[in-house]
Amino acid sequence: MFPEYSHCQLCPRRCGANRLQGQLGACGESAQCRIASITPHFGEEPCLSGSKGSGTIFFSGCSCGCLFCQNFQISHGHQGNLVTPDELLYRVLQLCKKGVHNLNFVTPDHWWPHIRFICNEIRKSNLDIPFVWNTSGYSSLEQLREQTQLIDIFLPDFKFSDPALARRCMGDADYPKIARDATRLMADKVGFLRPWDTTGEMTATHGMMVRHLVLPGFVQNSLQILDWLAEDFGDAVPISLMSQFTPVPECSRQSFLDRTLAHDEYKQVCQRVGELGFRRVFIQDLGGDSDFMPDFNENQPFPGNLKH
Template sequence: MDPDFEPTYLRLHRSGELKKRGGELWNMMQSCELCPRKCGINRLDGNEGFCEASSQLEISSHHPHFGEEKPLVGKGGSGTIFFTNCGLRCVFCINWEISQGGIGRPRSIEDMAEMMLNLQKMGCHNINLVTPTHYSPHIVLAVDMAVGKGLRLPLVYNTCGWERLEILKKLDGIIDIYLPDLKYSDGKMAAKYSSEAETYPEVTKAALLEMHRQVGVAKPASDGLMYRGLMIRHLVMPNGVSGARKVIEWIAENLPKDTYLNIMSQYRPMYKAFEYPEISRRITRQEYHEALRWAKEAGLTNLDIQGYPL
C-alpha cells in the first residue's frame, strides 16, 4: 500500500457529504433514474426495475479476485464484490447467472460495510464494485459506514460504462478508479445485443469523459499498484460487432494518448450468444491483431494486451 495514498472519500465522510449523497441517490429509487433506462419504477415500494432489482441489496459473492488487471491485483488480489442483477442485460454476458439469473443473497448495508472491511483485512489492494449502478445508493451508504470503521482502500467502479452523468457527478470524490467498458461504437449493435440500449455509444462516451475529468489518467504507483485513474476495457468481438476500430479511434481523439486501455481477447459465446450466428464463436488471432494495430496506429501508448501475442 502506498503510504502517501489517502482516498478522497475520507474528506467527504468527515464533512457528512458522503452520507448526504447516499441519501440523495436513495431517494432517486422512488422513480428510478439511476441508469440510462430511467424506467421510473418505485423501487422503494419493493417493485423491481428493468434491472430486476428492488431497494433490497443483493450480492452474489465477495472475495479476493486475481483475474483482474495486474495493477489492481498485486499480491493480495482485488477485493471484488459481485452485485446481483444488471441494467444492460447483454445476450453474451459471461456472468449471466448473476446479472440476469438472479443468483445472489439479500444483504443489508451493514453487511456490505463489513464485507469491505473484511476484504481489507485479508490484504486486498482495493474494493472492486462489479456491476454497481443499480445499487449505487447502497454502495455510498455502505462506504460511509465502513470508512467510520477504518476502510482506507481505493474504490474501483467496475461498470458496463453506460452511466448517467448526473449519477457520476454524485460519485465525484468517492470513486478512485473507474473501470468501464466501451463495448460498442454502433448503437444498432448495442440495441441488438444489449436489450435495446441504442444510446450506449453516445451515453458511454460522455460518461468516460466525465470519469476522466474526475480521476485522470491511470498510472501505477511505485509499488506497481493502481490507486487512481480511468482504466477502459474493450472486448473485441467476432465479425466486427464491437466496432473496435471506431472505439479505439474515439479514445485516441478524445482522451490523452496515455489513457489506459485493456484490449480484451477473451470473448467466448455464453448465455444466449448461440442464438446469434455472428457472435457464436471466439475471435480469431487476426481479429485481435487488427485491434492492436489500430490502437498503435492511433498513437495509444498505455495498452494492456492479452493473449494472441504478436
C-alpha cells in the same frame, strides 16, 4: 433508507421503478441488495490485482444487460444472496481485513445508494483503500458527478461504438454517446489511472482506465472505439484490451455472436492500438498467443481472465 430507489433514475434507462415496494427495474432488481460473490480476485489487470488481490464485490442484476454477458448467471439470472446494508458493510470490512488492494464494485450502477453508504462508512473508519467503479460504461452523468466525489478508480468497459449493435445487444442505440460522455466525465474528474505500473508491484490508487472486449465479427466497432479514445484523450489514456469473449447460451439461441474471436480479428484491433500510438495498454492474450503486442515499452500482454 435509500429514497432514490422509490422512483429509480440511477441509470440511463430511467425506468422509474419503485424498487422500495418490490418492483423490479429493467435491471431486474428491487431495493434489496443482492450480491453474487465477495472475494479477493487475482484475475484483474496486475495494477489492480497486485499480490493480495482486488477485493471484488459482484452485484446481481445489471442496468446494461448485454445479451452476451460473460457473467450472465449473475446479471440476467440474478444469482446471489440478499444482504442488508449492515451485512454488506460487515462483509466488505472482512474483505478489507484480508489485505486486498482495493474494493472493486462490479456492475455497480443500479446499487449506488448502497455503495455510497459503504464507502462513507469505510472512510469514517479511516480505511484508506481505493474504491473501484467497475462499470459497463452505461452510466448516468448525473449519478457519475456524485460518484466521482467518492470513487477513486473508474473502469468503464466501452462496449459499442455502433448504435445498431448496441440496440441489438442491450436495447439502447444511444449507448455509444452515453459511454463516450461518461468516459469524458470520468477522465475530467479523476484523470488517468495512476501510478501506472504493469508489473503489479505498485497498485493503482486513482484514475480511469478504459476496458474493451473485442466482439467476434465486429472489428469495426472496436476500431471506432479506439479512434474515439485517441481523439478524446490522446495516446496516454490507459486501455485494457480483452480477447476473452465466450458465447453464452443466449448467443447460440439467437445465432448471433455465437463463436469466439478469430486470430485475424484480434490482430487488426491490436494493430490499430499500435497505429494510434497508445502508450499504456494491457493486451489480453488470445489463446496464449501474444504476438499481437504493439512494440511499445509501456504496453503489456495480459493473461488474466477478467470475466466481466
